[in-house]
Amino acid sequence: MMGCFCFKPPAQERLPSKAETAEGNALASLVNDLIIESDTDKHKFVADKILQISKGRNPARAFTFPELSAATGEFKEECLLGEGGFGRVYKGRHEGRDIAVKQLEKNGLQGNREFHVEVLMLSLLHHPNLVNLIGYCADGDQRILVYEYMPQGSLEDHLLNLSPNEKPLDWVTRMKIAEGAAKGLEYLHDIANPPVIFRDLKASNILLHQNYNVKLSDFGLAKVGPIGDKTHVSTRVMGTYGYCAPEYVLTGQLTKMSDVYSFGVVFLEIITGRRAIDTSKPSSEQHLIQWAEPLFKNKKRFIEMADPLLEGKFPLKGFYQALAIAALCLQEEANNRPLISDVVTALRYVATSPNDSGETSNVAEM
Template sequence: MLSLLHHPNLVNLIGYCADGDQRLLVYEYMSLGSLEDHLHDLSPSKKRLDWNMRMKIAAGAAKGLEYLHDKANPPVIYRDLKCSNILLGEGYHPKLSDFGLAKLGPVGENTHVSTRVMGTYGYCAPEYAMTGQLTLKSDVYSFGVVLLEIITGRKAIDNSKSAAEQNLVAWARPLFKDRRKFSQMADPMLQGQYPSRGLYQALAVAAMCVQEQANMRPVIADVVTALSYLASQRHDHNTQTVQNSRLSPGTPSRARRGR
């Protein structure tokens, strides 16, 4: 499967080695490690990701997922999207990696594939965890969790926090209902250096992706549209302004429509 998939936001498979009982896959080297390394448990020497970089990474990861869902034939359900599987190359260019759990998606009249529940606790869509029915929207849920991590700096599951705050989605859901609380959700590491409107729009996309009902979630193409717009809005830390790109301000609204 991997040898057939080629996209700027997917890690390239270079080759393999099968020698005795050794089975090795050889991938391109991603020099900056994983997104998880840059969001959580940072060493003092590690550079903090600013708002612009976070949106660029989120948009790139979404484009990789869009390729798997909409361009690959048959579509591929990634099934284990999480921050540790998004690797960063030079210039913090994001690529999806580790396709060990990927499944070929439903074809023809089928709406889902049934499979043993695998993946990572905290990222699994509720309907997949309960029924084993895997759809493209299962990946959209996982992406929403990743986007929440990018925005908030919190882990999907953090057992060091109080019971009410251990699960990122459960913590975020009540806050989504009150725009006045959105600023509380921004990663403290950003130190307030983000565009308020951009934060609202990014959180709106994340909220749509982690909807309980799968059919209420957007398709990944609409998520790409919204995040590409946000990534194009350069936030200037010094003047606290956003320089407009050629994209129209209305672009993100497409993400609010689930198809």
């Protein structure tokens, strides 16, 4: 797709410990077991297994529905933080701390199996750039997840749903957020064993803690693998339109590079301030990647991809490097995309590079 860049730093790899290997194998086994467990037995099954595998840790807590109802004021509208196809997220207060309570739709996009997979994933996978799961509720037909509360919402809130009186994200903060998201994926791809493919990276799933520290959330669609000599995981195509890698959409074959493509889409959103899909724009501009493709082919037009809300306040060299990273991640051929560890290294360089040219205020000189 975009062959005008060559920017690939050396990979940095960390081998998993024996404990991580054992934990990862147990995770894979549990996720597979969930497929054959009956719905009526799942709640006790999952709770028992989490306790078994989380020895020495603080496992996810099993909440009752009355507890969470009380914490959210009976799920009152004033506590509503957001709403999507999966259900609603409420702010709650429990035992002296703020919590985020995600009440899944009973017939929503995230089914019973996905709910339990997310509980298992976040009970076993721990990293500063993954959201912390406090607990869950599976009373009757209720399926609820309880997370640490993210005071700054999501990347979507600050980038794509910006209110008129809200200050847009500056360049340095945008690069920090991109690096944090990439680090979360790097943990899932390179340190978790077996690896985990996130499968649904998008701006609304990148949550922001204090100082815009990133936490990836919503692991219901995540997949374990590939394991051994397998190169991919075959699965039904799920995710969000506009973010899915083309080969995954065509074949259902999921790889780590599928996540790298999705990251490229999100990173391009961060650079441009445009949504992956925006039906409010003219037909030729509704699909972000299609809109950007001719611009990537002409260096004189690169600057047209900068978010106007940045008002030219970004280092020109860093801007070009950011576009190079996005272009590599968005290669049509999956094998041509960089490893996420390479992306992390590149973003670390971009995020810390000096403000070489101050501002790109004089576009005419380009």
